Amino acid sequence: MFRIYTVIGLVSVAAMGLATQPAFAQTPNETLASFKTAAAGDAKFQGFSATRGEQFFKAKHGKEWSCASCHTDNPAAPGKHANSGKDIQPLAPSANAERFTDMAKVEKWFKRNCNDVLGRVCTAQEKGDVLSYLLTVKK
Amino acid sequence: MSQRILVWDVPTRVFHWLFAISFAASWYISEADEWLSFHTFFGYLMLGLIGFRLIWGVVGGHYARFAEFMCSPLAGWRYLRQALSGAGARYIGHNPAGSQAVLLLLVLGLAVCLTGMFTQGAEEQQGAVSGWFGVKTGVMFREAHGYIAILMLVMVIGHLLGVAMESRLHKENLARAMVTGIKEAPQGSAVSKPFRGVGALLLMMAIAFGIWWFFYAWHEPVEQRLGHDDAKLEGPHVAFVGPKLSDNAQWREECGSCHLAFHPSLLPARSWQKLMAQQDRHFGTDLALDADVSAALLEFLVKNAAENSKREAAFKINRSIKPDVTPLRITETPYWVGKHREIADSVWRSAKVKSKANCAACHLDADAGTFEDAAMQLPR
Numbered sequence: 001m002f003r004i005y006t007v008i009g010l011v012s013v014a015a016m017g018l019a020t021q022p023a024f025a026q027t028p029n030e031t032l033a034s035f036k037t038a039a040a041g042d043a044k045f046q047g048f049s050a051t052r053g054e055q056f057f058k059a060k061h062g063k064e065w066s067c068a069s070c071h072t073d074n075p076a077a078p079g080k081h082a083n084s085g086k087d088i089q090p091l092a093p094s095a096n097a098e099r100f101t102d103m104a105k106v107e108k109w110f111k112r113n114c115n116d117v118l119g120r121v122c123t124a125q126e127k128g129d130v131l132s133y134l135l136t137v138k139k
Numbered sequence: 140m141s142q143r144i145l146v147w148d149v150p151t152r153v154f155h156w157l158f159a160i161s162f163a164a165s166w167y168i169s170e171a172d173e174w175l176s177f178h179t180f181f182g183y184l185m186l187g188l189i190g191f192r193l194i195w196g197v198v199g200g201h202y203a204r205f206a207e208f209m210c211s212p213l214a215g216w217r218y219l220r221q222a223l224s225g226a227g228a229r230y231i232g233h234n235p236a237g238s239q240a241v242l243l244l245l246v247l248g249l250a251v252c253l254t255g256m257f258t259q260g261a262e263e264q265q266g267a268v269s270g271w272f273g274v275k276t277g278v279m280f281r282e283a284h285g286y287i288a289i290l291m292l293v294m295v296i297g298h299l300l301g302v303a304m305e306s307r308l309h310k311e312n313l314a315r316a317m318v319t320g321i322k323e324a325p326q327g328s329a330v331s332k333p334f335r336g337v338g339a340l341l342l343m344m345a346i347a348f349g350i351w352w353f354f355y356a357w358h359e360p361v362e363q364r365l366g367h368d369d370a371k372l373e374g375p376h377v378a379f380v381g382p383k384l385s386d387n388a389q390w391r392e393e394c395g396s397c398h399l400a401f402h403p404s405l406l407p408a409r410s411w412q413k414l415m416a417q418q419d420r421h422f423g424t425d426l427a428l429d430a431d432v433s434a435a436l437l438e439f440l441v442k443n444a445a446e447n448s449k450r451e452a453a454f455k456i457n458r459s460i461k462p463d464v465t466p467l468r469i470t471e472t473p474y475w476v477g478k479h480r481e482i483a484d485s486v487w488r489s490a491k492v493k494s495k496a497n498c499a500a501c502h503l504d505a506d507a508g509t510f511e512d513a514a515m516q517l518p519r
Binding site for chain 1: 395423424493
């Protein structure tokens with residue numbers, strides 16, 4: 001009799017454990033793949049480069065901030081908003097599993113932050129380069 | 140022939156000194172916001188003590204009973220004039236002037252406790268009468284509280300001068316008598332019973348109340364809000380318990396990513412409307428929010444804006460803004476400016492603060508939006 005309850009109990013605990021696992025819509029690599037699909041439309045597209053992405057990430061593009069102004073030169077470390085000082089969670093997927101798993105969020109932040117840094121939207125090439133770089137950053 | 144007899148029973152003496160400590164302590168810390176919960180503690184303690192004294196004045200020891208020392212204010216005045224000319228008769232218990240002081244201090248004490256309680260209930264929406272009145276009424280209670288406290292201080296000083304004068308006039312130490320309870324008295328005078336048990340019970344209840352208060356008003360809320368190992372816990376600062384504010388996950392996510400999610404109650408609705416209308420020029424950044432997200436945020440912001448909030452900060456911020464002005468920053472509002480005037484430049488420039496928008500650098504509960512007086516600490 002008691003064993004039945006034990007089994008039910010264990011099963012529910014296991015089910016709850018599974019339910020609380022973060023369910024991400026997609027992996028960062030899938031996000032990268034969708035950038036690739038978008039960039040492939042351009043005849044000159046020759047793949048993404050992590051090195052180019054790193055340069056892009058750390059350089060200024062005619063405005064006051066670079067990506068690194070808030071995310072720091074080490075994207076695996078926590079950043080700080082350049083104006084408000086608000087803490088920003090690490091950007092590299094190796095340090096923050098939530099990053100680049102929700103396409104709507106990815107697009108929202110690229111839209112907002114590219115505008116902050118470049119004064120325009122980023123191309124799929126630029127997004128793919130940066131994500132390629134971020135995927136190489138070790139914790 | 141005279142003898143040494145017990146005049147002041149133990150409960151009367153315990154009451155007297157706890158009452159004195161409560162008054163002195165709450166007066167001493169009354170200006171410091173971060174000590175507010177201790178101020179409140181002494182207020183409630185004093186209220187309890189007065190309640191006890193009113194009962195003890197009926198059922199207590201001989202010299203503690205109101206019937207023994209009650210007299211008309213006129214008699215008190217007459218005695219005061221006699222004593223000043225050096226001719227006042229000696230009383231074993233309270234003399235007529237002293238008895239007036241006792242009664243007045245009890246009445247003023249009651250008034251100061253009640254107005255304090257209502258101030259806190261109305262301005263902070265905290266305490267035993269939380270929410271009975273709005274912030275507007277609270278401002279009146281606060282003024283009354285202040286004036287009554289000053290009257291009480293005057294009374295206390297008068298009482299101390301009276302004790303000193305009487306002690307000289309009759310060559311006896313009245314202050315010591317309030318410690319030991321013993322005074323010289325002619326043979327045949329009434330003697331008090333000590334009532335040690337009641338006195339000990341009173342003292343123990345006051346201590347137990349203090350311990351309970353520590354957990355209720357300090358330990359619990361601080362742990363709840365800040366967690367165990369927060370370094371900010373050091374120091375005497377107390378996060379007093381207030382009602383939780385309206386919250387919204389989308390607002391936290393959208394507004395709290397780049398800066399503190401400033402609670403809507405800190406600006407009037409017209410400010411939020413303007414901010415959202417100009418979201419493409421949000422202090423140098425284009426927020427690029429989708430229309431449906433914008434609409435949902437605006438709804439939450441307007442619904443909980445300053446004019447729709449019962450909070451003290453909301454009321455005072457809103458009141459300070461001229462009707463034809465629409466501030467986009469909380470730090471532009473006259474109330475904010477006035478409240479932060481005394482903060483030194485060095486504090487603003489320190490690495491831990493940097494920006495005036497960084498409320499959380501000093502306000503431990505900035506994230507909750509409550510901005511309790513007590514939850515505040517300049518970074519070290």
